[in-house]
Amino acid sequence: HRHLLGIEQLSAADITAILDLSEDYVALNRRRDKHLDRLRGLTQINLFFEASTRTQASFELAGKRLGADVMNMSVSSSSMRKGETLIDTAVTLNAMHPDLLVVRHGASGAVALLAQKVNCAVLNAGDGRHEHPTQALLDALTIRRHKGRLSRLTVAICGDIANSRVARSNILCLNAMENRVRVIAPPTLLPSGIERFGVEVFTEMEAGLADCDVVMMLRIQNERLEGTALPSRREFFHRYGLTAEKLALARPDAIVMHPGPMNRGVEIDPTVADDIDRSVIQQQVEMGVAVRMAVLDLLARSHGAAA
Numbered sequence: 001h002r003h004l005l006g007i008e009q010l011s012a013a014d015i016t017a018i019l020d021l022s023e024d025y026v027a028l029n030r031r032r033d034k035h036l037d038r039l040r041g042l043t044q045i046n047l048f049f050e051a052s053t054r055t056q057a058s059f060e061l062a063g064k065r066l067g068a069d070v071m072n073m074s075v076s077s078s079s080m081r082k083g084e085t086l087i088d089t090a091v092t093l094n095a096m097h098p099d100l101l102v103v104r105h106g107a108s109g110a111v112a113l114l115a116q117k118v119n120c121a122v123l124n125a126g127d128g129r130h131e132h133p134t135q136a137l138l139d140a141l142t143i144r145r146h147k148g149r150l151s152r153l154t155v156a157i158c159g160d161i162a163n164s165r166v167a168r169s170n171i172l173c174l175n176a177m178e179n180r181v182r183v184i185a186p187p188t189l190l191p192s193g194i195e196r197f198g199v200e201v202f203t204e205m206e207a208g209l210a211d212c213d214v215v216m217m218l219r220i221q222n223e224r225l226e227g228t229a230l231p232s233r234r235e236f237f238h239r240y241g242l243t244a245e246k247l248a249l250a251r252p253d254a255i256v257m258h259p260g261p262m263n264r265g266v267e268i269d270p271t272v273a274d275d276i277d278r279s280v281i282q283q284q285v286e287m288g289v290a291v292r293m294a295v296l297d298l299l300a301r302s303h304g305a306a307a
């Protein structure tokens with residue numbers, strides 16, 4: 001592949017190959033010397049038009065640990081503040097000969113559009129409500145490590161499905177690997193036609209969590225909720241917030257996931273989020289660096305082969 005724009009473009013074999021390579025990088029990242037020269041001489045630009053902690057920091061560390069020259073740009077410091085368009089910004093950066101361009105943008109499809117205008121490999125770090133492929137891959141690696149497999153599992157994805165690129169990429173990834181995927185949300189946070197994605201739909205946590213192997217909570221996307229009729233935060237927590245009582249309905253060995261950043265006390269009870277026997281949230285972050293090293297490495301290799 002030339003770019004990583006979404007899970008939609010990946011086969012089950014592609015996903016397995018990425019996760020297998022990521023395992024090497026998990027081991028490297030736990031060493032004192034975390035440095036390799038795989039991307040030596042290459043330039044990576046991280047272009048973020050939306051806020052990020054995990055994704056931006058882990059893409060930066062991933063590139064640096066592989067020896068690339070990494071530059072971070074965020075909208076607050078770019079000339080888009082002066083009215084420059086996304087495409088002009090992309091074409092300008094392209095003229096500086098980057099090899100890898102990591103992009104987050106608030107509009108669905110913006111990263112794919114940008115990929116058509118540049119000569120380098122483009123990695124989608126989240127585009128609107130569309131996809132967040134490296135998040136789904138790091139979630140898949142976390143699940144595989146805990147469950148010993150990435151198939152025949154029942155996974156419940158809960159909360160703000162309608163506005164979540166994390167949900168969409170995870171549904172595509174988990175279905176490609178032949179799992180049973182459920183979504184649990186109030187009707188106002190379910191996109192119309194979600195059944196087409198091959199998921200079982202629930203509007204109550206109690207029914208949806210029964211016998212799940214994995215409980216994946218989502219962040220309420222406050223920045224994308226304008227115009228949505230929503231219950232109060234308190235009422236949302238009461239019905240859809242993950243508490244120890246609700247988690248008891250899932251399998252006894254079910255793991256709890258959250259992509260971050262968390263709204264504690266809204267979609268997840270802090271005691272569940274911090275329960276190290278059930279919550280794998282910090283491990284998701286660790287896997288994020290390794291998965292991003294793997295995709296940077298693979299794209300740099302295929303780009304080099306094409307050049």
Ligand code: CP
Nearest residue numbers: 052053054055259260
């Ligand atoms: N999960 C995730 O994308 O987090 P950031 O917004 O902090 O990158």
